[in-house]
Amino acid sequence: MRLFKSLHQHVTPTGIYAVVMCLAGAGVFAYTNQWSFLQYSSSEWVTVYSLLGAVLILEYFTFQLPPASNKQSMDSSVYLACIFVHGSEIAIFILFLTSLIAAIRDYKLSWWKHLINFSIYALAIFAASTVFQLAGGPQGPLDDRYIAGYVLAMLSYFAVNTVTLGLYFYLAYEGSLKQLRRAFVAESLLVYLCTLILSLVLTVLIYHNGILGLVLFLGLSMLLSHAFKQLFDMFRDVEEKSIMDRRTGLYNHSYFENVLESELSAARKDKLPLSLALIDIDDFKKYNDQFGHLKGDQLLGFLGNLLKKETEGTPITASRYGGEEFTLLMPGYTAEQAYNVVNRIRKKLNDSRYEGVEIFPHGCLSFSGGISEYQAGIYDKSQLVDQADKALYYAKHQGKNTIHLFGSFNATEREIDLAQDVRDIEQQLSLFLYKDISTFKHSKRVFKYAMDISEVLGLGQEEKRRFVLGALIHDIGKLEIPWDILNKREKLTPEEWTLVQGHVTWGRRIVEANERFEELIPFIELHHERYDGTGYPYGFAGEEIPRLCRMLTVIDSFDAMTTERPYQQAKTFEQALEELRACSGSQFDPELTRIFIRYIKSTHPVFPHIRSLH
Structure with missing residues (x-):
């Protein structure tokens, strides 16, 4: 049992993937080669060494594409051309020799990572070769009658390489499928398109010109790789300049x-x-x-x-x-x-x-x-x-x-600041006295409710300060609404109601002009959001709405219901609380609604018979 538990702890998705891939790679190598390299002729060994040298040179000339792709090389075009001219046996054998050299050169890298890399490319080569044969593609010179076979072989190579390599990174680094799609498909598409074209070019050159054709191909590939590298370096330089501050060397x-x-x-x-x-x-x-x-x-x-x-x-x-x-x-x-x-x-x-x-x-x-x-x-x-x-x-x-x-002010600082801020905000709200005295009085009442609720919620001094000031200033945007709409006694038209809803945005703009009160913007902007996400202006839902903004919504609505308005009759406290209960979970936060109802009942001992005091 202990042995089983120990094995179970060490079995991970990455480990299972590694074992499966290594077995698959070994199986493909054994199936395609079967020790036939021991009977290669001198000319076949010349072909192997030539193509092996081409792969190693192209691996050396790796490059990246903007904005931030993985390293790329054009060695895949050699493997594909080898499939088209000589078949998968020699292509996989060259891959095997390349992997051995890589393991010796990068000996510090874990052996199983070299083996997985070999297995991924072996599977891609085998898949491309199989598809090419099924499409009827002939080995030897490029035959334009089978161009579909060449394209399908390339797509198979690309698909197997992308899926197997992407799956490894997904398991090993817990990435997202969206990130993998961008990293292994979108960013590599241009390189694989170049690889397809170059593999067809190399097929023609190898068959008709032998070593000379391979040398010409290498020259072209190295120039392209260098050009891609220069492009990436140029992109990085421009990107760095766009995000850096020249005077300080820091980010801008x-x-x-x-x-x-x-x-x-x-x-x-x-x-x-x-x-x-x-x-x-x-x-x-x-x-x-x-x-x-x-x-x-x-x-x-x-x-x-x-x-x-x-x-x-x-x-x-x-x-x-x-x-x-x-x-x-x-x-x-x-x-x-x-x-x-x-x-x-x-x-x-x-x-x-x-x-x-x-x-x-x-x-x-x-x-x-x-x-x-x-x-x-x-x-x-x-x-x-x-x-x-x-x-x-x-x-x-x-x-x-x-x-x-922030928030570590001493008690004296807090009291002085709060008193001064209240005076300054009241001075701004005094503009309502000539335009809409109801909004002025409503803001003062909501402020008083917020002062009491701050104690009920056990808010810290800084939270209390923001909450009560936010309650006081929450309707400041109504200064931008025309007088005749604010004081209209008939029901508002849809156009007028849209105009009234705009007060949250106008309020934000007013406060943004005075940086001193920018921290109160959430109370101004979000006090008409609803718990179920059907409010405005953003349609936030649940905890997307800051907790104290959810509390302000309850207070604001309660005072609005229990106060005479030009377009509605005032409700009794009992009726208003019943409305809060009915809308709990849709318009209002259920927990905060219960807290507010308990507060109202405890504040008014004779409740529910008392009517609105406003």
């Missing part, structure tokens, strides 16, 4: 945005930590004004080199964000781990000797940094950047040359 802003989006998706899918650090050189303008822009650019390059050196060999992506700001994107790092990394770099910069540091207040080079960590409620990359920027703002206001974690 565009590349950072792309990587941030992909890393954010990975963190959301795999539930892994992801942190972002935004750093800003302290008093950079003072240095620029004192020593000029050329020296300022050199200082940017100095910090860029330091960041590159300190993050080398790690998954951290260092980028220049713009001006004197830089980003460090840290997949797999919690906020605390990111803090340790960034703080270590800050101290190293402090200790670095640099010309002109005496003009700085700290007497050394320094930067301030803000760090934010991905949380479940973040649905857009701009939110993570906004949080890091907010933390950077606090680091600057704490005297610079320090690192601040």
Whole structure:
């Protein structure tokens, strides 16, 4: 039993694949060759050596195609031409000799990998030869009457090679079928098309011109391989220039945005930590004004080199964000781990000797940094950047040359900030007093509900701050809706209703113009999303909608139902709660709906007889 368990633990899909492929390759070699090479004539050995040399030369001239394909070579054209002229026996024997030489040359590579490589190509050659024979293709000179046989043989070779090699990578590296299709089909199609044409050309040259034809073919193939290599190098050079910042040698802003989006998706899918650090050189303008822009650019390059050196060999992506700001994107790092990394770099910069540091207040080079960590409620990359920027703002206001974690503000800072933010948002909402006083009063009531619910949910101070401010400002986009529609007493037409729905988008634009409140955008934009995915503007469903936005939807709807509106009668609290229950699981999050109903009942002891207090 123990032996069985031990064997079972070591049996993997990759291992089974390796055994099956090795047995298949050995079987094909034994079936096609049967030790006939021991009776080869001198002329046959000359053919074998010539074709073997051609394969080795073409293997040396490997190349890649843009954007990022696997390494390719044109040695397959030699094997195919050999099938067409001499048959599969010699083709597989040449493959066998090539594999032996590769095993000796790359002795550090596991022997079974060499054997699998041999088996894959042996199966491809055997399949191509079999199909060619079934199509009636004759061995010898190229016969245009059997062009379909040549094409079918090439397609068989391509199919077997692609499927067997792709299956190995799928099992070994747990890739996706979509990735394999792109890597082994789409990216290799041009190379295999060239291989087909070249194999037919080589068939003509070998049959009619012998060694000279083979030499001419090699010259053409080497030139093509070199051209492909140059094309790939040129592509890589252009690609690198498009994603790199010339002054610092780091990645540029565009590349950072792309990587941030992909890393954010990975963190959301795999539930892994992801942190972002935004750093800003302290008093950079003072240095620029004192020593000029050329020296300022050199200082940017100095910090860029330091960041590159300190993050080398790690998954951290260092980028220049713009001006004197830089980003460090840290997949797999919690906020605390990111803090340790960034703080270590800050101290190293402090200790670095640099010309002109005496003009700085700290007497050394320094930067301030803000760090934010991905949380479940973040649905857009701009939110993570906004949080890091907010933390950077606090680091600057704490005297610079320090690192601040988003959400780690002390109690006094939080209370002062919240009070000031509420005043500033109320000042913006006061515009409703002349346009739609109902929306102004509604926003204030939803804000009060959110304050209470924050305690019920046990929110942390930073979450509470965002939630209550988001509740206060959620309808700011209605400022863009015409007065006659906002105050219309009749039922809205479909066109008018579409206009009203646009308030979530207009609200986002209004807040984007004031970067200070960008972190509140989810509450503005998503408070009309529905739990079942039928809401607007994106049709998010379930946990795709941030939790506090789902809570705001419940609060917003409850207050709307229990308040007199131009186009509807107010419901009693009892009727409104019944409506919440009825829509739980469709419009509203069931768990949050139950929490809100318990809150309302506990807040009003005489419930359900009390009517709306509004």
